[in-house]
Amino acid sequence: MGHLAVIGFGPGSVEWCTPEVVEILGSATDWVGYDTYLDMAQTLVAPAPGAVLHRTDNRQEGERARAALDLAAGGRSVAVVSSGDPGVFAMAAAVLEEIEREPDPARWGEVEITVHPGISAAQAAAARAGAPLGHDFCVLSLSDNLKPWDLVERRLDAVAAADLVIALYNPRSRHRPDQIGKAVAIIGRHRGGATPVVLGRDVGRPDEQVRITTLAQLAEPDGWAEVDMRTVIIVGSSQTRTIDGPGGRTLAYTSRHHPGSAPG
């Protein structure tokens, strides 16, 4: 019986990859994933002798999932490779979507499927900045590839009004250069300009950049020029503050205490 393990190797550094994922990657007969992620995973774990690496384009998530399931149905031990946590905007949902969609229940009926968590990009950025996710928070994707933009706007408005810390994935791409500006404007209806904002790019990788700024600075005409698909943005709540930490280092954190009703 084949096995399909959906794994997340974390942000990209070996110190943040779980032993479970190291073990699975090191023993799988097949790795399936986006080209860039397979390259990253190889810097963390050497594939087993004879293991086959199946490299795909970033957009073919459904086809990638089906190919992986077919391999496992043939008796292989397959690792579907994501960065971060495979359960957060990544391949675990894509695999289960294909199982639901498949009309023949026998096709993959003998495959053992497991999901293996990893440190997400938002957790990594938060740790470097201090503790901005220290109280109630949400994690939203700004991409409207698979959902209507008006839903994105409605969710942003709701979570900003409810005073949650907001972690934004996929904030900006070449095809969506301006939606980040709209998102910042919606949040700005409910939060002051001094609200701390953490920008984390490639955290845990050689080119890591973490910057603590403010909502007002992010809203300026060139405020999000540096933001791209590899950036996670964390917008604070009314209880997120920056402090001068030891050595003059600025740290951002969200207090566990809330004084009363939040600004609406």
Place this chain on the structure above:
Amino acid sequence: MGHLAVIGFGPGSVEWCTPEVVEILGSATDWVGYDTYLDMAQTLVAPAPGAVLHRTDNRQEGERARAALDLAAGGRSVAVVSSGDPGVFAMAAAVLEEIEREPDPARWGEVEITVHPGISAAQAAAARAGAPLGHDFCVLSLSDNLKPWDLVERRLDAVAAADLVIALYNPRSRHRPDQIGKAVAIIGRHRGGATPVVLGRDVGRPDEQVRITTLAQLAEPDGWAEVDMRTVIIVGSSQTRTIDGPGGRTLAYTSRHHPGSAPG
């Protein structure tokens, strides 16, 4: 110069503890943390020879943070120990709160402070159940120890209306036996009774329990009898579905696709 490392060892199994945290725990001169968490951490990593374990009560978070900072200011290499991710409802914010509160900037001015992420309880429960956090989600604490209950209710109403997946921490304690019922009723204003719900208790520990149920079942008079402080509840969105996975196993996942405007 002393060092204070705020670490999270993950849900409790060695396969989910990052190598970074293993290294820090194995070399620290002092471990500071809630009694139960120090016991768990010792099943994962042996303290260095001569290391001192400072055991505290669960509620003394501020005192614990100050004691750890004082130790580090004295030149020690201190690990502040949380389970899960220390940046999510845990000690990282407590440490930074104390630094902000301290009137003497010189007291801990030379201490190097670092935060080290871990796999959170919500991620662990999600991985076991399938991929319920596969799209936009939020993470809320139901505890009203540090925030007013009306804010909890307002946040629940907002995120339920915005059709986010909702992960609930601290859902029920001896002192708050009934708030989970109120929370379920608020979510039920916006979600159907068939909405999948994941209950994860002690995931990654020897007594792990993961159950997939529905919002209607959770709302029944004894629907949350098994829920306690060690349970994480994940309530699906309108796009969360259960499927019959291979071997007849039920899996829950949230589709990455959203058909249009969400139910309000």
